[in-house]
Structure formats: structure tokens, C-alpha cells
Amino acid sequence: MRHASLQFAILGPLDVRRGGQAIVVNAAKQRVILAALLLSANRVVMADDLMERLWHNRFPRDARASLQTHLARLRRVLGDGHGACQSIHTSPGGYFIEVAADDLDLLRYRDLLDQASRAETVGDLAGEARLLREALGLWRGPALADIASDSLVRDEVPQLTEEWFRALHRRFDVELTLGNHAEIVATLRRLVVRHPLRERLCGQLMIALFRCGQQVEALKVYDSLSAVLRQEYGLDVGDELYGLHQAVLTRDPALATERGWHRSLARRAL
Numbered sequence: 001m002r003h004a005s006l007q008f009a010i011l012g013p014l015d016v017r018r019g020g021q022a023i024v025v026n027a028a029k030q031r032v033i034l035a036a037l038l039l040s041a042n043r044v045v046m047a048d049d050l051m052e053r054l055w056h057n058r059f060p061r062d063a064r065a066s067l068q069t070h071l072a073r074l075r076r077v078l079g080d081g082h083g084a085c086q087s088i089h090t091s092p093g094g095y096f097i098e099v100a101a102d103d104l105d106l107l108r109y110r111d112l113l114d115q116a117s118r119a120e121t122v123g124d125l126a127g128e129a130r131l132l133r134e135a136l137g138l139w140r141g142p143a144l145a146d147i148a149s150d151s152l153v154r155d156e157v158p159q160l161t162e163e164w165f166r167a168l169h170r171r172f173d174v175e176l177t178l179g180n181h182a183e184i185v186a187t188l189r190r191l192v193v194r195h196p197l198r199e200r201l202c203g204q205l206m207i208a209l210f211r212c213g214q215q216v217e218a219l220k221v222y223d224s225l226s227a228v229l230r231q232e233y234g235l236d237v238g239d240e241l242y243g244l245h246q247a248v249l250t251r252d253p254a255l256a257t258e259r260g261w262h263r264s265l266a267r268r269a270l
Contacts, residue, residue, distance in 0.1 A: 006078065006087060009105040010038050011160075012140030014147060016078065023078060029054055030074040032149040033067075037088065037097040039156055041104055046094040053149045071095065105138045112138075113167055125174055132171035139164060165198070172204045181208040192221065196228060199241045210248050210255050218248045 006023075009015040014031055016023040025031050036045055036053045051063050060066055071088065078085035087098050101107040112135035119127040143160040144153055168191070175184045188205040195201060202225050209218040222237070222245045229235040237245075247255050 006080075006085070006099075007103045008034075008038050008099065009138075009140065010035055011105045011109060011138050011143050013145050015140075018080065025074070025077055027070070027073065027077075028148045029070045030077065031147055032152060033070055033074055034078075034097075035144055035147045035149070036152060037095065038099070038104060038106065039152075041097055041099045041107060044091045044094045044096045050095065053152050056149075056151050109135050109138045116170070120174075125178055129171065129174045129178060129180075132167060132174065136164070136167055136171060165200075169200050169204070172201075172208075176204065176207055176211075181211040184208055185212060196225065199225065199238050203241050203244050206244055206248055207255060215248060215251070219245070222248070 005019045007017045014025065014035060016025055016034075025034060032053050033050060036050055047064060047067060051059055051067055054067065054070070055063065072084070075084035075088055078087070089096055089098060099107070101111050112131050116128045116131035116135065119125075119131060143157055143164075147153065172184055172188065175181070185205070185208045188201065188208055192198070192201050192205050202221050206218040206221050209215075209221065222241065225241070226237050229237060236242075246252075
């Protein structure tokens with residue numbers, strides 16, 4: 001039977017709770033196993049894949065027995081005080097963890113994104129923005145930030161990170177459409193500092209600044225990115241951002257419309 005009160009979070013450092021109380025999973029290999037199972041929640045993860053996550057093809061002689069030992073210990077750590085955790089199941093060839101959408105931030109995050117897409121389909125922009133904010137609010141930092149598995153980080157983190165960026169861009173596109181440019185400027189500034197080479201973020205910040213009457217600041221964002229790309233990589237900015245720069249420079253009226261430049265920019269960037 002599934003323990004409904006056992007909740008997990010992996011969109012940031014690993015966090016496990018039961019009834020609001022933190023459960024500390026100290027052993028590094030137990031954390032790797034748990035993270036690997038949670039990334040494929042409710043789906044079987046083959047034992048060979050778990051061993052790869054643990055030992056990266058440098059398997060000990062008794063790797064399968066060692067995996068079973070680590071799993072048994074993990075089940076005890078996650079237990080409710082009356083026995084081992086029943087959420088981790090053995091299946092032919094592997095294992096899986098049974099978890100409800102509300103009990104794992106990754107599942108909740110993706111469910112909220114699906115709801116946001118449905119809101120977009122029916123033209124509910126305010127609802128879409130609210131759902132995207134809620135989804136992005138589940139992130140507490142880089143995914144799997146404290147999981148010691150090179151292969152898990154290599155194979156899973158880039159996809160999760162790109163999912164996050166796509167949701168982020170969607171959110172700001174909707175906010176700009178709703179006319180919430182003033183409300184998102186500070187957040188966009190922080191994100192551009194953290195991710196200075198993300199042209200889409202820079203473009204969204206430029207539009208928000210321009211609509212706040214800060215044309216010069218918008219141009220500075222472009223100049224900063226352009227300088228970094230040329231000096232460090234010998235590259236020019238992309239065509240979309242260059243076009244946006246020209247529009248800001250000439251005060252193109254399309255930049256001031258609710259469904260103006262940022263929507264066409266988003267479509268061309270796909």
C-alpha cells in the first residue's frame with residue numbers, strides 16, 4: 001500500500017518528507033537510487049540502469065547483490081517506523097517507486113504545464129500565466145543539485161533544464177501579452193545575470209524595459225550580450241534579437257502592442 005504522506009522533491013536538492021517532517025537520506029548511493037527512481041516515477045527502472053547510475057560501468061564484483069542491499073536500506077530509511085517503505089516495488093528486471101502526482105514535485109510541475117497548455121488553448125491567458133507561475137515556483141534550484149551520479153546528471157539534468165527554460169519563456173511571453181511588463185522586469189534582470197547568453201531571455205527583458213519607457217536600458221541589454229558573444233566566442237547575436245534591437249532603436253510601434261513583437265519572436269525561435 002502506498003504511503004500517501006511520503007512526499008518527494010527533486011527540482012532542486014533532494015527533499016523527502018512525511019507528514020511535513022523531513023526524512024534525511026544521508027547515504028550517497030541511496031540518494032542516487034531514489035533520484036533515479038523518482039525521475040521515472042511509476043515506471044520500471046531496470047536494475048542494470050540503476051547499477052550504471054551507481055557505478056558508471058565500474059561495477060563491483062557483487063554489483064547486483066550490492067544494489068539490493070542499498071535498496072533494502074533505502075526502504076528502511078523511508079519507512080514509517082512500523083516497517084520498510086512499501087512505495088518501492090520490485091518488478092521483473094528492475095524496480096519502480098509508486099508516487100502520486102501531488103507527492104512528487106516533478107509530476108506536479110508537468111501536470112501544471114499541461115494545465116497551462118489547456119488554458120492557452122481556450123484563450124485563458126490569465127489562467128495560463130497563473131499556472132506557469134505555480135509550476136516554476138516548484139523549482140528550488142538546479143535539479144539533482146546534490147546527487148552524486150555523473151551519469152544521472154549528464155543524462156537527465158540537461159533535459160530538465162531545457163524544460164525549465166521553455167516554461168520560463170512561455171511564462172514571460174504570456175506576461176508580456178497581458179501587459180505585465182513592469183511586474184517582470186526585476187525577475188528578468190536577475191535571470192539575465194544568471195544566464196547571460198540566453199538570447200530569448202535578453203529579448204524578453206528588452207521588450208519589458210522598452211514598454212516601461214526604458215529604451216536606453218533595453219539597448220544596453222543588447223550591447224552587453226553582443227559584446228560577450230563577440231569577445232569570448234567570436235559570434236554575432238541571432239537574427240531575431242538583431243531584429244528586436246533594430247525595432248527598439250527605431251521605436252517600432254509593434255513593440256508596444258499586447259500581441260506584438262514578442263509573439264512573432266517566440267514563433268520564429270521555435
